[in-house]
Amino acid sequence: MPTTNSPSVKMPTEEVLEINDIQGNSLAGFNKDFQMFLFLKIHDRTNTKAWIHDITPHIATVAEVLMFNNLFRTLRNRRKSDPQGLVATWLNIAFTYEGIQKLVSETDANQFSAGDPFRIGMPARAGLIGDPSDPTSAGHPNQWVVGGTDSNKYPDILLIIASDDPAHLNAEVTRIKSTLAALPQLSDGTRGLEIILEQPGATRPDQPGHEHFGFKDGISQPGVRGRLSKTTNDFLTPRLIDPKVPEAARYAKPGQPLIWPGQFVLGYKTQRDDDPIQPQKPLKLSPVWTKNGSFLVFRRLRQDVPAFWKFMQQTAAKLAQKPGFANMTAELLSAKLVGRWKSGAPLMRTPNADDSDLANDSLANNHFFYDVDTPKLPLVTLPDYPGDNFPQATKSSFGAVCPFAAHIRKVNPRDLQTDVGGASHTLTRLILRRGIPFGAPLSDPLHTTAAELTEERGLLFVSYQTSIENQFEFLSRHWANSDKKPPPSGGHDPIVGQKQGQGSDRTRNFQLLGTDDSTETIETSIDWVIPTGGGYFFAPSIKALKEVLG
Numbered sequence: 003m004p005t006t007n008s009p010s011v012k013m014p015t016e017e018v019l020e021i022n023d024i025q026g027n028s029l030a031g032f033n034k035d036f037q038m039f040l041f042l043k044i045h046d047r048t049n050t051k052a053w054i055h056d057i058t059p060h061i062a063t064v065a066e067v068l069m070f071n072n073l074f075r076t077l078r079n080r081r082k083s084d085p086q087g088l089v090a091t092w093l094n095i096a097f098t099y100e101g102i103q104k105l106v107s108e109t110d111a112n113q114f115s116a117g118d119p120f121r122i123g124m125p126a127r128a129g130l131i132g133d134p135s136d137p138t139s140a141g142h143p144n145q146w147v148v149g150g151t152d153s154n155k156y157p158d159i160l161l162i163i164a165s166d167d168p169a170h171l172n173a174e175v176t177r178i179k180s181t182l183a184a185l186p187q188l189s190d191g192t193r194g195l196e197i198i199l200e201q202p203g204a205t206r207p208d209q210p211g212h213e214h215f216g217f218k219d220g221i222s223q224p225g226v227r228g229r230l231s232k233t234t235n236d237f238l239t240p241r242l243i244d245p246k247v248p249e250a251a252r253y254a255k256p257g258q259p260l261i262w263p264g265q266f267v268l269g270y271k272t273q274r275d276d277d278p279i280q281p282q283k284p285l286k287l288s289p290v291w292t293k294n295g296s297f298l299v300f301r302r303l304r305q306d307v308p309a310f311w312k313f314m315q316q317t318a319a320k321l322a323q324k325p326g327f328a329n330m331t332a333e334l335l336s337a338k339l340v341g342r343w344k345s346g347a348p349l350m351r352t353p354n355a356d357d358s359d360l361a362n363d364s365l366a367n368n369h370f371f372y373d374v375d376t377p378k379l380p381l382v383t384l385p386d387y388p389g390d391n392f393p394q395a396t397k398s399s400f401g402a403v404c405p406f407a408a409h410i411r412k413v414n415p416r417d418l419q420t421d422v423g424g425a426s427h428t429l430t431r432l433i434l435r436r437g438i439p440f441g442a443p444l445s446d447p448l449h450t451t452a453a454e455l456t457e458e459r460g461l462l463f464v465s466y467q468t469s470i471e472n473q474f475e476f477l478s479r480h481w482a483n484s485d486k487k488p489p490p491s492g493g494h495d496p497i498v499g500q501k502q503g504q505g506s507d508r509t510r511n512f513q514l515l516g517t518d519d520s521t522e523t524i525e526t527s528i529d530w531v532i533p534t535g536g537g538y539f540f541a542p543s544i545k546a547l548k549e550v551l552g
């Protein structure tokens with residue numbers, strides 16, 4: 003592998019990112035506990051363009067969000083607790099293809115490739131990404147609360163409003179509604195732009211950072227390359243590995259691969275599928291004003307938490323009767339299906355029991371490979387950090403520790419060779435995840451009240467990427483939904499995998515390896531993650547909002 007200090011390898015220069023022109027939730031991440039997703043429909047072009055013009059100064063940029071996040075982190079590190087009263091409220095905007103069509107010329111709109119999922123839209127792609135084909139099923143786009151086949155529920159615009167404080171969030175939502183109400187009245191009495199759905203999202207108050215099945219989320223994110231200024235080492239993603247070791251050229255911190263920014267924001271160099279370090283040219287901009295923009299995938303994924311835990315209980319009890327599975331519990335089984343324990347600690351580093359200290363160590367909790375023993379990496383000097391002293395991961399090539407079908411192994415096989423290429427290829431598939439839970443948590447999923455069950459809960463999944471087809475859709479269709487890929491075949495992704503193909507049989511399977519090397523195949527036709535809304539959006543640059551859309 004090339005090294006940073008080897009004279010024969012020229013380290014590529016990382017581009018300066020236009021952080022004042024890129025919307026903040028993509029590269030910086032809002033990281034807020036309270037969010038509101040507002041879906042809007044455009045009825046009048048002139049009013050909507052004027053409204054976009056007026057709200058553009060309120061759209062948060064990467065520069066602003068980073069500044070706040072850095073201040074928050076600095077204070078928290080010094081005070082050893084979250085700084086109280088330090089609050090920011092952010093707004094970002096994105097458009098479906100239909101929305102863009104309503105705002106730009108036909109020639110301009112036609113420049114988005116006709117075959118691209120963004121232009122085709124999520125409802126027409128739903129079958130391909132495995133959503134139920136039975137039109138009466140809750141997961142079919144006919145039934146979705148937003149973004150499905152019902153044109154009245156199909157949005158043109160998505161606004162994401164995010165705050166540290168629910169009162170500030172409400173105030174911003176009220177302010178936005180007043181800007182809509184203040185638009186000039188049209189002859190039919192309307193204002194030309196209406197909200198069709200308000201979807202709140204919030205961090206679980208009982209378990210911050212955990213999704214509704216109970217697992218810590220948002221741990222593993224790619225480290226986006228690129229600089230914030232012309233200063234040599236002013237990187238977007240801090241580099242914490244000792245520059246003297248070769249891994250420093252590939253990882254920002256242990257377990258966080260460096261990825262060229264063109265994978266997430268248009269206009270920048272992209273990742274090569276045969277080399278983890280050298281970039282290739284940016285994707286073609288079509289239309290040109292898509293520069294500094296990003297494609298946003300939104301999925302409203304309802305989670306049937308009682309069904310999930312009931313299945314874990316029953317299946318673990320059955321497995322525990324079998325030789326090789328005597329130690330099986332619902333906790334262990336669910337961890338095997340996710341690839342991490344509830345705390346977020348990876349199975350690969352703590353195979354037999356959860357370890358919250360490991361989970362809370364952001365320099366250790368994502369540092370593991372599957373196919374080789376993971377080496378300890380030397381870091382730059384970090385005051386107060388005692389070092390990663392947890393046992394390092396040892397290879398699990400046969401899936402004894404982390405099954406082949408585990409969610410995190412399916413959607414990011416890391417160092418493993420896959421059906422489409424080597425580990426470098428997998429880097430081209432990564433996405434930036436910015437989801438947040440919705441709905442009230444259950445206090446005990448196995449003992450629920452009728453009132454709790456009338457409410458929905460789940461994940462507002464959001465990802466940013468520059469190719470919906472090669473990134474989000476590839477992960478869903480090609481790997482999560484396949485019981486054979488990436489090889490060796492180990493079953494469907496038990497969290498988000500859906501049985502591929504038409505028909506009513508949605509039985510999924512996943513394999514577990516016992517301590518005696520025996521294999522058990524588990525089957526279920528219960529969907530505990532159900533798509534109930536969604537959309538493919540484009541989050542444009544500030545410049546495009548000012549000059550093209552507004």
Ligand code: N7H
Nearest residue numbers: 213217218219220221222303340410413414461477478497
């Ligand atoms: Fe997943 N879960 O609670 O089980 N996810 N996910 N996801 N997910 C991850 O590593 C979950 C969904 C990815 O780099 C963790 O940050 C649930 C979709 C990717 O090692 C947990 C839902 C897609 C990763 C969950 C859901 C992905 C990842 C571990 C739906 C895209 C990083 C925390 C309700 C196709 C993998 C962490 C890596 C991690 C869960 C949806 C993708 C706990 C419940 C739709 C790329």
